[in-house]
Amino acid sequence: MKHNILFLITILLLVGCSKEPKIVLLETPKTDISESSFEELPNWDNEDYSKALSSFLESCKTSKTKVLYKELCSRGANTTDAKKFFTQNFTPYKIDTTDSKEDGLLTGYYEPLLKGSLTKKGPYIYPVYATPRDLVVVDFAKQYPELQNYRLRGRVNGNKVVPYYTRKELNGKALDADVVCYVDSRIDLFFLEVQGSGRVRLDNGEVIYVGFDNLNGYKYSSIGKYLIDAGEMSYAQASMKGIKEWCDKNPTKVDDLLNKNESMVFFKKKDKPATGSLGVVLTPNRSVAVDQRYLPLGSMLYLSADTKEKDLNRIVIAQDTGGAIKGCVRADLFFGYGDEAGNSAGKLKAPLKLWILLPKNNQKESMCEAR
CATH class of the missing domain: 2.40.240.50 (Barwin-like endoglucanases)
Incomplete structure (x- = not known):
């Protein structure tokens, strides 16, 4: 069953609330999503859950991530089982490309090092x-x-x-x-x-x-x-x-x-290294730039891309935007700093599948508090 991201999150905000909540995700009206499961995520069992959790908690320092995941941010900080935290608290939704003229695309970017002078x-x-x-x-x-x-x-x-x-x-x-x-x-x-x-x-x-x-x-x-x-x-x-x-x-x-x-x-x-549009220092291989007209900044995503050298399958966080990043299944993966990161980023151009991880319905009360 397809859903619209805005519609789905609106339902989570409205059901069971004692007061009328404020709908905050007005910037994502165009994205259709279909309910999925962790079993359907490519190579999910080989994910580094601890690193994924660390990236999520770093993003939780921002107001936009807190609006999306509120109580789960504090719950994640106290969990002892990273994999169980994801599977018990989130539901993956496949982001559809039905209305898109092109298939999904994953590219890479990095933090370059230049030579310079103040004069x-x-x-x-x-x-x-x-x-x-x-x-x-x-x-x-x-x-x-x-x-x-x-x-x-x-x-x-x-x-x-x-x-x-x-x-x-x-x-x-x-x-x-x-x-x-x-x-x-x-x-x-x-x-x-x-x-x-x-x-x-x-x-x-x-x-x-x-x-x-x-x-x-x-x-x-x-x-x-x-x-x-x-x-x-x-x-x-x-x-x-x-x-x-x-x-x-x-x-x-x-x-x-x-x-x-x-x-x-x-x-x-x-005064600090590369910081994305979300306002946190970017994490190599875990931060992505997205088109915020389709996907909310601060959201947790799962990407799967078939590259010539190896497949990329992992949880990432939408922490940045970019002028060349257009479309709902479009992401730019941050590789870090230096020449090696630049080489990896420069040659990445692969078909992409994308899921968004949203709180399970039983988290509606915590979502309701994010007015």
Whole structure:
């Protein structure tokens, strides 16, 4: 039997409540799910339940996870049997792709390490910009609740708000913005934007963390897809490694290639490693980025992907989002920090099956308290 995620969680909130609860998951109206079981989850018996539980409890530090799982967060902290905790307290629901034009897809991302300097000097000539002072962000949520997940970005021109500059228009332009640092590679800087956060080893030996702060307001466009469509490489070659190799062989075409993606990311210095949209430090191999129009941040998922090297089957937590992550059965798995993580993330592109783990019906009273 199919359900809609919003409808199902609404039922859990409403049944047995003495007071009318507030329905909080308005951002997931499009996702159809079908009740499943742990026996139907691929390779469930080989899961590392303790690591999965640790990841869940880390996510429980956030308000969004607490809204979804409230009492189960404290129950999980006191359990002595991680596997039994999952099987006794949750029901898996298969996320359906019936209405999707494409099958599910799993990709990977990581926290890159760049070389840089706090001052501009050779070879550190590419600025990592903070949010420009003339960038305006308009939030319509109060007046139009249906637009709560959308922001209008632009700049003021006279008495009008007009689109902000594209990547091409910003190339070589003196921005009214602070520079977090300078790095030695425009390609590595571009992929830092794609990943959303990273580390920079400065020329004085210090390592700083940088993370997403804002956008120029344009949709993300894949340069890998452009190269495929242009006949420059095959689908299998269009990994981060393959794109970097293409750029090394075609240095005069790099600027034109990067400009195909009009979107540009602005950064800020951070005091801790990669943190997702949920607000917690990401856990390698357990944190995923999802499309929050379909899946709520903070939710626990089970993914199954058939890769060329090995199958991936595990519990993960929806702790991040990304401009390229679109659709209900779509996830980006975080691999961690460094070159090894980058190699693993760069080559992952596999068909995906996805389940969401929701509290059993007998948890309705605890869900009811999350008003």
